Amino acid sequence: MKRRFVSREKLEIPRINAIALPTIFLILLFFFIMLTSIRKDKIVVGEVDAPQATELSALGKKAIITTIYIGKPNEKAKSLNCIQLNDQVMTVAQVEYYMKKKRASLNPNEYSLLMVKLKIDKDTPMGIVSDVKQALRRANVLNIFYSARPE
Template sequence: MGRFKNKKQTGVQKINTSSLPDIIFMLLFFFMVATTMRETTLLVTITEPDATEVQKLEKKELVSYVYIGPPPRNRQVMLGSEPRIQLNDAFAEPREIQRFVYTEREALSEAQRQLMTISLKIDKNTRMGIVSDVKHELRQANALRINYNTRIGDDRRQ
C-alpha cells in the first residue's frame, strides 16, 4: 500500500475554472427563461391576499394592471397613508381608469380586444370602497374580464 504515499504534496492545487463560464451561462439562461421584465415601478406597497382557488394568467400581452395600495412608509408624510390607485407609472383617480382602459385596448389588435383582462393587484388591507369604485369604472369602460391577483395560500379554514 505504500505506493499511494509516494505522491509529493506540492502546495495548494489550482482549481480548473474553465467550466465556470458554462455554469454561469446556464444560470443566466435559466433566469432569462423563468423571469419576466419588470414593466412598472411600484409606487404603492402591495401585500396580496392568499387564496386557494387560483388560476394562472396566460398570455401576458392581454393583461393590464391596476395597482391599489398605500404608499410606502417613507413617503406617507407627503402622500398620506390612504390606499391610492396606480396606473402605469403614476398615481391616478378612479375617473382616469376609463381612459386607461381605452388606451390599453387600442394597443391590442382587433381580435384580441375581446380577450383583454384587467388584473387587479390590491393590498389586502384596502377597504372595498375604493375597489368598488374601480370596478364600477371598469364596467363603464366595458372591461369585464378581471382577475383578482392573489398569492397561493394554504387552506385557511383549518
C-alpha cells in the same frame, strides 16, 4: 499546354468546421439575453400584501394584461390608499380614461385578449376596489382577475 477545364469529379466540397458553431451560438444567446429587458413596474404603492386563496389558477393563453395596484402609498400622502397604473398614481376617472384609450387602440378581434389584473392590499377598503371595477365596466373592460398568494 494548360488545362482550362477541370472535371467535376476531381473537385471536393470543403467540409464545414463545426467546432466554432457552439461558440457562435453561445455568443448570440448572450447577446440576446443582454439586449432583452423584461418590463418591470416601478411600484409607487407600498408593499402589496395580497390576500391568501385556496383555489388559484394561472392564465393559460396569451393576453394583453394591464396590472392595477391598489394599496397604501410609499410616501406620506393625503389619501390613505392610492391606485397605480403604469408607474403613475391615478384617480378612478383617469383609470377609466386610460382603459378606454387602450381599448380603442386595439383591433376588434383583440378585445377578448384585454385583461386587467388587480393587485390589491388585503387592508384596502372594498369601496375603492368597487369604484375601480365600475370604472373598468364603464370602459367596457370586463376581464378582471385578482392577484392572490397561496395558503
